[in-house]
Amino acid sequence: xxxxxxxxxCPHNCPDTCSMFAYVEEGKLVGVAGNPDNPYxxxxxxxxxxxxxxxxxxxxxxxxxxxxxxxxGEGKFERISWDEAISEITDRWKAILSESGAxxxxxxxxxxxxxxxxxxxxxxxxxxRMGASRLLRNICSAAAIAGDGYVNGWAGGIDPEDFANxxxxxxxxxxxxxxxxxxxxxxKEAQSKxxxxxxxxxxxxRTANSADWFIQPKPGTDGALALGMAHVIFSEGLHDxxxxxxxxxxxxxxxxxxxxxxxxxxAQITGLDSNDIVTLARRYATETPSALRVGYGLNRTASGxxxxxxxxxxxxxxxxxxxxxxxxxxxxxxxxxxxxxGVSRPDLxxxxxxxxxxxxxxxxxxxxxxxxxxxxxxxxxxxPIRAVYVYNSNPLAVAPNSNLVxxxxxxxxxxxxxxxxxxxxxxxxxxxxxxxTSQMEHLxxxxxxxxxxxxLCTPAIAPLGESRPNIEVLNALAKAMGYTDPxxxxxxxxxxxxxxxxxxxxxEGITYEHLQEHGFAKLRTPSNxxxxxxxxxxPSGKVEFTSEAAVRDGFDRLPNYLPPAESExxxxxxxxQFPINLLSPAAHHFLNSTFSNLDSLKKGExxxxxxxxxxxxxxxxxxxxxxxxxxxxxxxxxxxAVVGEKVKSGVAWSPSLWWHSDSPxxxxxxxxxxxxxxxxxxxxxxHTNLVQFARLEA
Numbered sequence: 001x002x003x004x005x006x007x008x009x010c011p012h013n014c015p016d017t018c019s020m021f022a023y024v025e026e027g028k029l030v031g032v033a034g035n036p037d038n039p040y041x042x043x044x045x046x047x048x049x050x051x052x053x054x055x056x057x058x059x060x061x062x063x064x065x066x067x068x069x070x071x072x073g074e075g076k077f078e079r080i081s082w083d084e085a086i087s088e089i090t091d092r093w094k095a096i097l098s099e100s101g102a103x104x105x106x107x108x109x110x111x112x113x114x115x116x117x118x119x120x121x122x123x124x125x126x127x128x129r130m131g132a133s134r135l136l137r138n139i140c141s142a143a144a145i146a147g148d149g150y151v152n153g154w155a156g157g158i159d160p161e162d163f164a165n166x167x168x169x170x171x172x173x174x175x176x177x178x179x180x181x182x183x184x185x186x187x188k189e190a191q192s193k194x195x196x197x198x199x200x201x202x203x204x205x206r207t208a209n210s211a212d213w214f215i216q217p218k219p220g221t222d223g224a225l226a227l228g229m230a231h232v233i234f235s236e237g238l239h240d241x242x243x244x245x246x247x248x249x250x251x252x253x254x255x256x257x258x259x260x261x262x263x264x265x266x267a268q269i270t271g272l273d274s275n276d277i278v279t280l281a282r283r284y285a286t287e288t289p290s291a292l293r294v295g296y297g298l299n300r301t302a303s304g305x306x307x308x309x310x311x312x313x314x315x316x317x318x319x320x321x322x323x324x325x326x327x328x329x330x331x332x333x334x335x336x337x338x339x340x341x342g343v344s345r346p347d348l349x350x351x352x353x354x355x356x357x358x359x360x361x362x363x364x365x366x367x368x369x370x371x372x373x374x375x376x377x378x379x380x381x382x383x384p385i386r387a388v389y390v391y392n393s394n395p396l397a398v399a400p401n402s403n404l405v406x407x408x409x410x411x412x413x414x415x416x417x418x419x420x421x422x423x424x425x426x427x428x429x430x431x432x433x434x435x436x437t438s439q440m441e442h443l444x445x446x447x448x449x450x451x452x453x454x455x456l457c458t459p460a461i462a463p464l465g466e467s468r469p470n471i472e473v474l475n476a477l478a479k480a481m482g483y484t485d486p487x488x489x490x491x492x493x494x495x496x497x498x499x500x501x502x503x504x505x506x507x508e509g510i511t512y513e514h515l516q517e518h519g520f521a522k523l524r525t526p527s528n529x530x531x532x533x534x535x536x537x538x539p540s541g542k543v544e545f546t547s548e549a550a551v552r553d554g555f556d557r558l559p560n561y562l563p564p565a566e567s568e569x570x571x572x573x574x575x576x577q578f579p580i581n582l583l584s585p586a587a588h589h590f591l592n593s594t595f596s597n598l599d600s601l602k603k604g605e606x607x608x609x610x611x612x613x614x615x616x617x618x619x620x621x622x623x624x625x626x627x628x629x630x631x632x633x634x635x636x637x638x639x640x641a642v643v644g645e646k647v648k649s650g651v652a653w654s655p656s657l658w659w660h661s662d663s664p665x666x667x668x669x670x671x672x673x674x675x676x677x678x679x680x681x682x683x684x685x686x687h688t689n690l691v692q693f694a695r696l697e698a
């Protein structure tokens with residue numbers, strides 16, 4: 001039997017975006033493997049996708065269009081044809097447009113795929129043409145991008161392969177062994193040559209276990225730690241004054257701000273030993289080249305923008321930019337100079353005489369923050385949201401403040417369409433449910449946010465059942481709406497060609513044909529993007545410790561520390577009632593809710609669990625393996641206790657994300673999280689989450 005390898009790539013929300021081989025026998029996917037020719041992913045796959053055929057052929061897989069037959073949320077449907085589905089959807093949309101205007105329709109999507117075709121093109125074209133409400137897709141990294149942007153002008157960082165040349169590496173707020181596994185060989189290579197690896201995290205992760213030094217601050221206090229490190233570096237003359245004078249503005253004022261954060265004060269804020277703060281700062285400044293790998297988890301606190309802004313200052317203080325093995329990596333996604341306007345088509349807009357935002361006195365459609373979807377569905381007026389089209393996301397499970405989200409989707413007068421691969425929590429709330437293809441069944445182009453390679457996602461098998469890719473469905477809906485723009489005839493291949501139509505030197509020689517042959521291609525970036533103080537995209541072209549842009553946006557001119565909004569420091573009354581800060585970062589076997597229904601991966605995660613400190617457990621009579629009730633003013637959940645020292649007293653950790661339907665009492669940890677927005681960027685605040693817990697008798 002012939003086993004055919006097909007070059008493809010992983011499209012899921014992970015920095016690694018792995019090059020893959022899909023193995024097919026007689027038209028069926030029988031296995032996957034890493035592409036050994038890719039210099040970054042090196043032929044390895046993470047646990048989540050190593051048996052991708054299990055996901056493709058999951059019993060939860062949706063095969064046909066369906067119409068709801070019972071109460072919303074019960075998951076009862078009847079099969080209909082694609083023609084019926086398209087007709088019912090567009091008939092409802094046309095009625096809503098004529099009665100309430102285009103802004104009464106809201107697309108809701110995020111990163112179920114990171115594909116240029118099935119994410120980026122789909123997030124713009126139809127909705128721009130319709131004039132629908134815009135979705136602010138801020139759930140992941142918005143605060144970090146804003147905070148880092150005030151300092152460096154963009155979130156672009158160093159090449160992760162360059163970590164192999166570092167001598168002192170700080171992994172700050174990121175569990176690489178679970179969420180960025182392919183950078184680990186480069187870090188271990190540096191370790192083998194004598195480098196020191198430091199992990200800063202409130203939880204003792206798998207990555208912390210492999211580090212040379214583990215530092216465990218209180219959640220949300222990392223900004224104070226960064227300012228305290230800078231204080232030590234300045235006060236001991238370890239800063240690079242020549243570099244600062246030539247390539248930054250406002251560093252003297254920043255030094256004065258840092259004088260407000262001596263080690264003793266920072267120790268009180270962070271819960272760390274002041275001597276450790278001094279030692280960390282000295283070693284970071286002197287054991288060069290030194291590099292920071294900063295995780296997005298840090299920015300998912302109420303003061304996440306300010307926190308990242310403070311950390312982003314550190315490489316400039318010691319003149320780390322522009323040297324091999326030195327600098328900071330937050331994200332590589334801004335490095336990809338694709339033809340984004342050609343992909344998303346912001347020039348499309350309603351034709352003259354069609355219902356639009358101008359009916360409400362607005363020049364562009366209003367924006368709805370995805371973190372506030374529950375509130376938006378229940379409270380938004382002028383016009384109210386009357387229809388939601390969900391794709392590439394599972395908001396019932398992944399959006400914060402789940403109980404409010406559920407109430408929003410339960411509205412009898414709301415028309416819900418869900419285009420999905422699986423019978424997810426959100427799919428159960430659809431009026432019309434559409435089957436989506438997996439990465440193995442459609443063509444796409446993938447950029448990464450954790451390295452500098454483009455990957456082509458080549459279909460390996462025919463679409464299962466009657467499933468269709470996002471772009472084909474949205475094109476069909478556009479035509480049924482009567483939109484005759486030629487853009488709605490574009491195929492996936494045409495969109496990829498459009499994306500690569502760029503004169504930017506980073507894309508020189510990278511063609512569709514090249515990607516077809518090799519499967520991937522590295523951007524033609526300079527060997528050192530930040531050499532000679534270049535590479536910053538602030539108004540001054542330099543690192544900006546003082547930011548007039550921040551002032552215009554209503555923020556402090558200088559980086560500062562803001563305590564977490566739900567903390568004893570900021571709200572002692574709330575903290576007295578709910579004394580435990582619950583963190584819910586990524587699980588080892590799940591990726592948000594994408595793999596949470598697969599039996600083999602659920603076995604890896606075992607059960608919905610919560611790690612608690614021994615002292616906190618003893619105070620409540622909780623033993624290892626006990627089930628506990630965890631609650632706050634937003635909701636309550638049931639979790640199994642893991643008792644020990646991996647978290648400090650006052651902190652708990654529950655990896656995400658189980659589906660509600662697989663959780664005890666039908667509630668995952670997002671029943672507890674807040675839809676409060678971050679200080680900068682309007683991002684999510686999953687980790688600003690005070691709770692209480694108690695042992696359950698049964």
